[in-house]
């Protein structure tokens with residue numbers, strides 16, 4: 001599959017980068033933005049992690065997150081469900097080297113920079129994510145700041161239709177999963193033999209086309 005990934009925007013400074021470029025960029029943009037804040041106000045610090053989440057098998061889907069070190073893994077789990085995963089309330093788990101980690105644990109009790117956890121949603125048709133703690137920072141103490149915030153997110157990859165190879169795909173046929181003819185444009189989806197009820201919309205998530213996920 002030849003996908004094209006458009007550039008994504010850094011929400012801190014609005015500059016645009018592709019996947020690997022964004023990781024590099026944020027490692028300088030994030031401390032710079034904290035430095036600027038520090039000059040503006042004196043603050044009590046509250047630690048947070050810069051976390052990169054990506055599809056274990058679909059790395060074109062990724063999220064750079066700022067997650068409070070005091071938040072629990074279940075808060076990060078809920079965030080990932082809301083933005084990428086939730087279809088019908090499947091089970092999920094974080095693990096490190098095959099050992100499951102309690103959802104009630106706080107990030108600061110579990111993570112150190114450089115550590116990579118695995119997150120699995122739905123053990124039947126799993127969506128597997130890699131959750132990497134890149135750096136821990138001292139941020140300003142702010143009441144009511146959400147536990148998880150997005151720093152940058154991939155733009156939807158552009159996948160050409162498997163039938164006509166001209167238009168971009170908007171639908172995925174779940175009946176054809178294994179035949180190779182899966183991603184379809186609007187026109188080819190109309191004429192497709194499996195019927196409309198087998199179609200799921202293409203969405204910007206590593207769970208696109210899986211179970212009943214519609215975004």
Ligand SMILES: [Zn+2]
Pocket residue numbers: 010011012013014015025026029030
């Ligand atoms: Zn930036």
Ligand SMILES: [Zn+2]
Pocket residue numbers: 087088089090122211212213
């Ligand atoms: Zn489901």
Ligand SMILES: [Zn+2]
Pocket residue numbers: 161162163164165166167184185186187188189
């Ligand atoms: Zn087509």
Ligand SMILES: [Zn+2]
Pocket residue numbers: 173174175176192193194195198
């Ligand atoms: Zn089909």
